[in-house]
Amino acid sequence: xxxxxxxxxxxxxxxxxxxxxxxxxxxxxxxxxxxxxxxxxxxxxxxxxxxxxxxxxxxxxxxxxxxxxxxxxxxxxxxxxxxxxxxxxxxxxxxxxxxxxxxxxxxxxxxxxxxxxxxxxxxxxxxxxxxxxxxxxxxxxxxxxxxxxxxxxxxxxxxxxxxxxxxxxxxxxxxxxxxxxxxxxxxxxxxxxxxxxxxxxxxxxxxxxxxxxxxxxxxxxxxxxxxxxxxxxxxxxxxxxxxxxxxxxxxxxxxxxxxxxxxxxxxxxxxxxxxxxxxxxxxxxxxxxxxxxxxxxxxxxxxxxxxxxxxxxxxxxxxxxxxxxxxxxxxxxxxxxxxxxxxxxxxxxxxxxxxxxxxxxxxxxxxxxxxxxxxxxxxxxxxxxxxxxxxxxxxxxxxxxxxxxxxxxxxxxxxxxxxxxxxxxxxxxxxxxxxxxxxxxxxxxxxxxxxxxxxxxxxxxxxxxxxxxxxxxxxxxxxxxxxxxxxxxxxxxxxxxxxxxxxxxxxxxxxxxxxxxxxxxxxxxxxxxxxxxxxxxxxxxxx
Numbered sequence: 001x002x003x004x005x006x007x008x009x010x011x012x013x014x015x016x017x018x019x020x021x022x023x024x025x026x027x028x029x030x031x032x033x034x035x036x037x038x039x040x041x042x043x044x045x046x047x048x049x050x051x052x053x054x055x056x057x058x059x060x061x062x063x064x065x066x067x068x069x070x071x072x073x074x075x076x077x078x079x080x081x082x083x084x085x086x087x088x089x090x091x092x093x094x095x096x097x098x099x100x101x102x103x104x105x106x107x108x109x110x111x112x113x114x115x116x117x118x119x120x121x122x123x124x125x126x127x128x129x130x131x132x133x134x135x136x137x138x139x140x141x142x143x144x145x146x147x148x149x150x151x152x153x154x155x156x157x158x159x160x161x162x163x164x165x166x167x168x169x170x171x172x173x174x175x176x177x178x179x180x181x182x183x184x185x186x187x188x189x190x191x192x193x194x195x196x197x198x199x200x201x202x203x204x205x206x207x208x209x210x211x212x213x214x215x216x217x218x219x220x221x222x223x224x225x226x227x228x229x230x231x232x233x234x235x236x237x238x239x240x241x242x243x244x245x246x247x248x249x250x251x252x253x254x255x256x257x258x259x260x261x262x263x264x265x266x267x268x269x270x271x272x273x274x275x276x277x278x279x280x281x282x283x284x285x286x287x288x289x290x291x292x293x294x295x296x297x298x299x300x301x302x303x304x305x306x307x308x309x310x311x312x313x314x315x316x317x318x319x320x321x322x323x324x325x326x327x328x329x330x331x332x333x334x335x336x337x338x339x340x341x342x343x344x345x346x347x348x349x350x351x352x353x354x355x356x357x358x359x360x361x362x363x364x365x366x367x368x369x370x371x372x373x374x375x376x377x378x379x380x381x382x383x384x385x386x387x388x389x390x391x392x393x394x395x396x397x398x399x400x401x402x403x404x405x406x407x408x409x410x411x412x413x414x415x416x417x418x419x420x421x422x423x424x425x426x427x428x429x430x431x432x433x434x435x436x437x438x439x440x441x442x443x444x445x446x447x448x449x450x451x452x453x454x455x456x457x458x459x460x461x462x463x464x465x466x467x468x469x470x471x472x473x474x475x476x477x478x479x480x481x482x483x484x485x486x487x488x489x490x491x492x493x494x495x496x497x498x499x500x501x502x503x504x505x506x507x508x509x510x511x512x513x514x515x516x517x518x519x520x521x522x523x524x525x526x527x528x529x530x531x532x533x534x535x536x537x538x539x540x541x542x543x
Contacts, residue, residue: 039114039115042103047122049061051123051136071085112162118168120172123172248290251288261275262379321336351472351528385526407530409531420468460476481495494517
């Protein structure tokens with residue numbers, strides 16, 4: 001499996017006085033060690049609070065303590081001492097180099113099956129060298145980058161020492177200011193000059209604007225704990241969420257960081273609008289912090305931190321629609337017909353989640369919508385109350401963030417992906433029961449069992465995926481399609497929705513069932529699922 005993300009796009013023109021908390025996570029997998037051999041897990045945690053010439057960061061030490069405790073629970077050992085992971089506090093440049101050298105020696109001793117994690121909380125500098133970034137030791141000054149340690153340097157050393165996977169977390173705020181860039185400093189160098197800089201209150205570092213460049217190290221994952229155009233403060237929100245995900249079982253690193261990005265975006269209040277973002281290109285299935293989910297799908301992928309999980313649906317032919325005698329059929333449904341999907345497409349594994357919608361909202365592209373987070377603050381609940389116009393706003397934002405063109409499925413694409421080769425009324429067979437989907441369980445389909453009415457959407461992960469890897473097409477929320485119910489495509493009055501919802505009787509969950517709404521209509525049980533077309537090179541690599 002290959003997971004792609006764009007190279008980091010900083011925008012054009014000047015970037016003015018925004019704080020940018022950065023998390024750089026870089027992963028490069030080498031061939032697996034012998035089967036059954038447990039990987040060595042080494043960690044180095046640095047928390048710099050007190051600087052000679054930079055503002056103090058009172059929460060950095062707490063960040064270091066929080067992450068260290070989580071890493072101990074995840075069976076990491078200290079890369080220097082070999083004992084329990086302990087945060088190193090207020091390190092000078094020389095002291096930082098000593099710790100890195102000790103970690104490098106430990107990696108060489110541990111062998112090629114080693115997972116290394118470095119967590120840094122403190123001030124940082126963004127470099128325009130293929131998205132590189134540098135941590136700032138406590139004795140570094142405002143006007144020189146001499147003595148800074150870049151993530152490229154650290155990664156190169158640890159990979160050369162034989163580490164199998166390197167994860168570097170730079171939890172640092174970088175103020176984006178006008179003026180000349182530190183962009184001209186080559187990768188791996190530590191010399192140069194910069195103009196004097198300013199700091200936003202309680203922010204964690206400095207940077208200069210630099211144009212986006214294509215990184216040569218496409219095996220790495222580069223992530224940021226907030227987006228380039230928004231504020232983040234020294235509040236400990238990111239480290240707390242990251243620590244909780246480190247110790248959550250049954251997920252790999254890609255799943256863990258996706259949850260971190262969704263949860264931080266959903267948790268950010270007016271004082272700290274923080275939306276983690278990252279670009280990456282992982283090779284192979286990522287390792288796990290605690291344990292791997294035996295039912296996880298290694299073929300699913302996402303294009304950016306706040307992008308939905310996607311799955312390639314193969315090209316093919318299928319019988320879509322319903323027969324005249326199918327129980328529950330209405331006159332609006334299409335007859336049985338053979339439909340061909342000529343090219344593979346990527347379809348979102350789940351309905352759009354609340355966490356993913358919130359990321360668009362924090363960019364002021366998507367409007368705030370009523371949701372269920374007060375009753376159940378789970379980022380995996382589907383986003384609801386979405387009109388067709390809301391859907392198009394989200395798709396425009398998602399396409400901009402990912403660099404890929406996302407769209408709604410046609411109703412033929414939706415039904416083809418939902419059926420996954422099944423010809424009966426439902427994706428799971430000819431009948432339905434309360435344990436298979438979220439709908440009005442008080443109603444029957446033929447002689448189906450009944451249950452209490454839930455009356456709310458459930459997490460999108462509550463039911464297993466079909467043979468194409470697409471989850472919960474039936475029930476939970478109605479999903480918009482791009483197909484027009486009446487009128488021509490350029491003069492469409494109503495659009496087709498599919499799948500049924502938590503309010504639907506079971507007959508409405510049949511895969512041929514159709515529902516229509518005006519484009520500006522909003523309902524509490526309407527959401528969406530996204531699609532994107534694949535580049536020719538992706539159709540092989542992403543299967």
